[in-house]
Amino acid sequence: MTLTPITIDDLSMPFPLSSVGTRWQLVSDAVMGGVSAGSIMREVVGGRPAIRMQGDVSLENSGGFIQIALDLAPRNGTVDGSAFSGIAIDVLGNGEEYGLHLRTPELVRPWQSYRQGLVAGPSWKTVELPFTSFACHRTDLPLDTRHLRRLGIVAIGRAFRADVSVGNVRFY
Numbered sequence: 001m002t003l004t005p006i007t008i009d010d011l012s013m014p015f016p017l018s019s020v021g022t023r024w025q026l027v028s029d030a031v032m033g034g035v036s037a038g039s040i041m042r043e044v045v046g047g048r049p050a051i052r053m054q055g056d057v058s059l060e061n062s063g064g065f066i067q068i069a070l071d072l073a074p075r076n077g078t079v080d081g082s083a084f085s086g087i088a089i090d091v092l093g094n095g096e097e098y099g100l101h102l103r104t105p106e107l108v109r110p111w112q113s114y115r116q117g118l119v120a121g122p123s124w125k126t127v128e129l130p131f132t133s134f135a136c137h138r139t140d141l142p143l144d145t146r147h148l149r150r151l152g153i154v155a156i157g158r159a160f161r162a163d164v165s166v167g168n169v170r171f172y
Contacts, residue, residue, distance in 0.1 A: 003083055003084060003172075005088065005170040005171060005172045006084070006171040007019050007168070007169075008020060008070070008072065008087070008151070008169040008170055008171065009024075009070065009169045010170075011042070011049045011050070011051070011167065011168070015042030016040070016042070018070055020073065020079075021074050022071040022072070022073070022074055023070075023071075024051055024068055024069070025040070025069055025070075026038055026039065026040040026053065026066065026069075027066070028055070028063075028065065028066045029061075029062075029063035029064055029065050029066070030063075032062070032063070033061050033062065034060070034062060034063020034064065034065075035058045035060050035061055036055065036057045036058045036063050036064065036065060036066050037055050037058075037066070038053055038055020038056070038066035038162060039053070039055060040052070041054075045092055045165040046092050046123065046165070048092075048167055050092070050165035050166060050167055051165065051166045052165045052166075053066065053067070053068045053153065053155070053163075053164050053166075054161075054162060054163045055155070055161075055162050056159075056160075056162070057155050057156065057157075057158065057159055057161075058159055059158070059159050064156060064157055064159075065154055065156040066154070067154040067155065068153050068166070069150055069151070069153075070151055070152070071149065072149060072151065073149070076105075076149065077149075078104070078105060078146075078147040078148055078149050079148050080148075081148045081171050082145045082146045084131075084145075084171035084172060085128075085130055085131065085172055086128055086130035086132075086171070086172060087102075087128075087151065087170070087171060087172070088126055088127065088128045088129070088168075088170050088171075088172040089118070089126070089127055089129065089153075089167075089168070089170075090124055090127075090166065090167030090168045090169075091118065091120040091121075091124070091125060091127055091153075091164060091165065091166055091167070092122070092123060092124045092125070092165045092167075093119075093120025093121065093122075093163055093164040093165060094161070094162075094163040094164070095119065095120070095121055095122060096119070096120065096155070096160060096162065096163075096164070097117050097118070098117070098119075098153055098155055098162070098164050099115050099116065099118070099152075099153070099156055100115070100116050100117075100118060100129055100151060100153055100154075101113040101114065101151065101152040101154050102114040102115075102134060102143065102148060102150070102151055103148075103149050103150040103151075103152075104141075104143070104144055104147050104149055105147055105149055106139075106141050106147070107141070111137070112137060113137045113138075113139075114134040115134060115135050115137050116129045116134045116135065120164045120165070124167065126168075131143060131145050153166055
């Protein structure tokens with residue numbers, strides 16, 4: 001039996017709200033003393049509505065990231081994604097590699113996550129990210145898809161100009 005994809009955000013709500021009632025937000029390494037800087041906006045990109053992150057990732061002051069993040073449920077709740085294979089995301093960008101990071105309530109340190117890379121090319125593309133391909137980062141705990149709390153699209157790890165647009169985000 002194939003499950004119908006479940007929408008996380010279809011951009012039908014006014015920015016910065018998502019379809020699940022939570023807010024998109026920009027987070028950078030400035031919270032830890034870094035100097036990376038970016039912006040988040042809602043605009044039409046490549047003929048489609050999008051959440052767009054642009055900015056400069058800097059490795060100065062032990063920095064190295066900017067991200068757009070979305071809680072998957074209101075009030076620090078979680079979502080059960082265990083019936084699905086992964087997350088599908090529509091992206092367009094500047095040809096750079098970005099990460100999709102997932103968090104669960106068990107991860108208490110800000111640097112802990114489950115990560116998978118994706119390339120955001122110059123035309124809209126749907127990228128499917130299977131849960132089985134997420135790598136643990138600074139945790140030994142396996143990814144528990146029954147309790148997903150947050151996702152982030154992250155420009156990280158090297159100095160570069162980030163420009164990535166996100167359309168539909170869903171479980172598949």
